[in-house]
Amino acid sequence: MNLPPNFPALLTAAAAWIDSLEQQALAHGRPLAPHELAFAHHAGVREPQRIRVLELDHFPQPADPALCAAAQAYGLLSERTCGLTAGHGILLRRGVADARVLSHECRHVQQYEVAGSAVAFLTEYLGQIVEYGYWDAPLEKDACGHEVAQLGPISLSQEKPLTPALQDQMGSDSIEFASVMAFV
Numbered sequence: 001m002n003l004p005p006n007f008p009a010l011l012t013a014a015a016a017w018i019d020s021l022e023q024q025a026l027a028h029g030r031p032l033a034p035h036e037l038a039f040a041h042h043a044g045v046r047e048p049q050r051i052r053v054l055e056l057d058h059f060p061q062p063a064d065p066a067l068c069a070a071a072q073a074y075g076l077l078s079e080r081t082c083g084l085t086a087g088h089g090i091l092l093r094r095g096v097a098d099a100r101v102l103s104h105e106c107r108h109v110q111q112y113e114v115a116g117s118a119v120a121f122l123t124e125y126l127g128q129i130v131e132y133g134y135w136d137a138p139l140e141k142d143a144c145g146h147e148v149a150q151l152g153p154i155s156l157s158q159e160k161p162l163t164p165a166l167q168d169q170m171g172s173d174s175i176e177f178a179s180v181m182a183f184v
């Protein structure tokens with residue numbers, strides 16, 4: 001694998017950033033709702049009760065400029081990002097993320113569990129992103145393979161329905177809409 005020379009520094013910065021996101025999610029997020037636990041079970045998560053979902057209007061960007069630039073360059077973060085997993089913390093963009101995104105992120109939780117630590121996961125995951133690119137990274141393909149597509153969009157939180165503008169965009173084909181969303 002031909003990693004860029006600053007990969008170790010990026011990995012250290014990424015691990016610190018992911019750790020801070022997980023702490024935020026664990027402190028302020030909500031547990032999976034009963035119907036959402038099915039996604040975690042489908043994804044093979046060992047400890048679904050530990051998952052906390054933090055819904056945000058805007059996704060945080062890494063403070064480290066090099067990490068921020070690298071994440072954007074590799075397509076890991078953009079203004080369209082609507083899901084991100086940090087250990088047992090799942091960050092979702094409020095009103096945009098649907099069942100497909102949540103089921104995808106649940107598989108990343110399972111991958112963190114298998115790796116045993118955030119550093120171990122990120123070493124493998126970010127190495128794959130650099131080597132194969134986002135869409136062909138085996139861990140991403142694995143997460144995509146565990147997505148649960150539903151015929152209609154669901155609101156992750158019943159009291160926070162989708163905005164009318166988003167419903168207009170989605171029309172009757174949530175799958176097509178999902179394909180234009182970005183999540184990592």
Ligand SMILES: [Zn+2]
Nearest residue numbers: 140143183184
């Ligand atoms: Zn992913």
